[in-house]
Amino acid sequence: MMLNKRRLAIGASAAVMGFAVVGAVTAIATGSLTNGDQVVIHQLPGTAQSATPGWPTNANGQTYGSLLKSTSSATDPDLVQVIATNSEAGYVYSSQLNQAAPSSPAAAVAQQAANTTGQFIPVYAQDGTTVIGQFEVSEPGSDAG
Amino acid sequence: MRKMSGVLEGCRRTILVGLVCGGFLGVASVALAATAYSAYGYTGTVNGHDYGTRSIVYTQQPGSPSDWAGTTVYTTGGENVGAGWMAADARKFKNGSLCDETGYLYNSISTNWEEPIAEARACGSGTYYSYGLIAVWNGNGYNYYYSQKSPSLNG
Numbered sequence: 001m002m003l004n005k006r007r008l009a010i011g012a013s014a015a016v017m018g019f020a021v022v023g024a025v026t027a028i029a030t031g032s033l034t035n036g037d038q039v040v041i042h043q044l045p046g047t048a049q050s051a052t053p054g055w056p057t058n059a060n061g062q063t064y065g066s067l068l069k070s071t072s073s074a075t076d077p078d079l080v081q082v083i084a085t086n087s088e089a090g091y092v093y094s095s096q097l098n099q100a101a102p103s104s105p106a107a108a109v110a111q112q113a114a115n116t117t118g119q120f121i122p123v124y125a126q127d128g129t130t131v132i133g134q135f136e137v138s139e140p141g142s143d144a145g
Numbered sequence: 146m147r148k149m150s151g152v153l154e155g156c157r158r159t160i161l162v163g164l165v166c167g168g169f170l171g172v173a174s175v176a177l178a179a180t181a182y183s184a185y186g187y188t189g190t191v192n193g194h195d196y197g198t199r200s201i202v203y204t205q206q207p208g209s210p211s212d213w214a215g216t217t218v219y220t221t222g223g224e225n226v227g228a229g230w231m232a233a234d235a236r237k238f239k240n241g242s243l244c245d246e247t248g249y250l251y252n253s254i255s256t257n258w259e260e261p262i263a264e265a266r267a268c269g270s271g272t273y274y275s276y277g278l279i280a281v282w283n284g285n286g287y288n289y290y291y292s293q294k295s296p297s298l299n300g
Binding site for chain 1: 216226228230239248282291293
């Protein structure tokens with residue numbers, strides 16, 4: 001009886017630890033790809049300002065369209081038109097497309113050096129839920145400088 | 146003897162036709178390759194430096210894996226900035242869809258120029274644009290801008 005309780009306690013602890021590890025890994029994996037709110041991309045000063053496009057919406061009420069029409073990342077559609085690595089036409093979430101802003105130039109260089117495999121995000125059908133492929137948002141670090 | 150000379154003549158003709166055809170193909174492949182540049186755009190002064198940028202698209206032939214798009218960022222005064230102070234993210238579009246991008250690539254050493262090129266894969270035949278992004282250090286964080294949009298090229 002005592003042995004069963006101990007086993008139960010060990011099992012429960014292991015489950016909690018496993019959950020915590022998976023949660024932490026998931027947070028790290030998505031944290032660097034979902035901070036679209038922090039990065040706002042503007043048009044260059046003096047550039048002719050075009051009107052914000054009127055994006056169409058899908059059945060789930062999400063806007064979608066091409067970034068060629070974008071005037072600011074603050075007004076980008078929810079779903080951005082891409083071609084997946086498997087050549088399928090689909091959409092990625094704009095919140096996942098704009099990567100984390102490094103905190104300093106040193107952090108930027110370090111982050112770039114640490115990226116040895118590239119980073120991928122899911123590509124969805126127009127409904128924003130059906131995954132049909134993946135898109136590479138960041139190639140392995142290299143530069144021309 | 147006359148038969149022999151006829152064979153030689155035939156060979157000569159074949160070689161001549163081959164050379165002419167090869168020449169035409171060479172000219173055609175050169176003619177298909179094209180490069181288009183956007184106008185230059187400027188950030189104005191950011192943390193003591195003025196930056197310029199433009200986007201470039203290159204197509205070789207329909208669907209070629211050698212097609213690429215590039216975005217450059219540089220200091221207009223030619224002075225070097227510290228490592229990590231500027232970055233460019235080259236984005237290649239086909240028929241309006243983003244088909245390839247590099248992500249922001251920062252200058253890893255002190256320099257006055259950075260030009261990532263998105264050329265990792267073939268995106269198939271279509272109308273191509275280059276419309277990248279740049280980031281420059283403002284002392285407390287980064288300013289992000291769209292570069293200029295290149296003219297379209299069919300590839």
